[in-house]
Amino acid sequence: MDEQNFFERVYEVASQIPYGRVTSYGAIAKYLGAARSARMVGWAMNGAAAREDVPAHRVVNRVGVLTGKHHFGGTNMMQQLLENEGIEVVDNQIVDFGKVFWDPARELDIES
DNA sequence: TCAGTGACTGACC
DNA sequence: GGGTCAGCCACTG
Numbered sequence: 284m285d286e287q288n289f290f291e292r293v294y295e296v297a298s299q300i301p302y303g304r305v306t307s308y309g310a311i312a313k314y315l316g317a318a319r320s321a322r323m324v325g326w327a328m329n330g331a332a333a334r335e336d337v338p339a340h341r342v343v344n345r346v347g348v349l350t351g352k353h354h355f356g357g358t359n360m361m362q363q364l365l366e367n368e369g370i371e372v373v374d375n376q377i378v379d380f381g382k383v384f385w386d387p388a389r390e391l392d393i394e395s
Numbered sequence: 396t397c398a399g400t401g402a403c404t405g406a407c408c
Numbered sequence: 409g410g411g412t413c414a415g416c417c418a419c420t421g
Binding site for chain 1: 401402403404405
């Protein structure tokens with residue numbers, strides 16, 4: 284994969300999140316080989332939110348809480364976006380998170 | 396340059 | 409079972 288920036292990789296993975304699915308910062312970080320740098324994934328999302336090709340609203344923390352909704356205008360817009368995709372959200376938390384969870388390391392698999 | 400902060404996570408008590 | 413602590417790296421003041 285040459286030497287793409289860490290942020291660019293995060294954007295690439297996030298942009299591959301299928302409709303109606305969500306993932307966690309740690310899952311992306313782990314897929315990129317930086318599971319201990321989940322915070323950097325969150326920081327990357329800060330810039331990803333500015334990109335329309337990167338559904339940052341589909342990325343939440345490990346328990347399915349929309350911790351980053353505050354960066355989506357400070358309103359429930361992030362929740363609205365998820366609900367628009369068929370994802371039920373209650374109190375900033377995704378319902379049946381385990382069912383809609385999308386693991387890049389498993390779905391995308393690590394192709395040689 | 397140093398110190399504080401943050402869209403997280405795993406381990407420990 | 410639930411709350412607290414430390415580690416992680418980049419950005420800002």
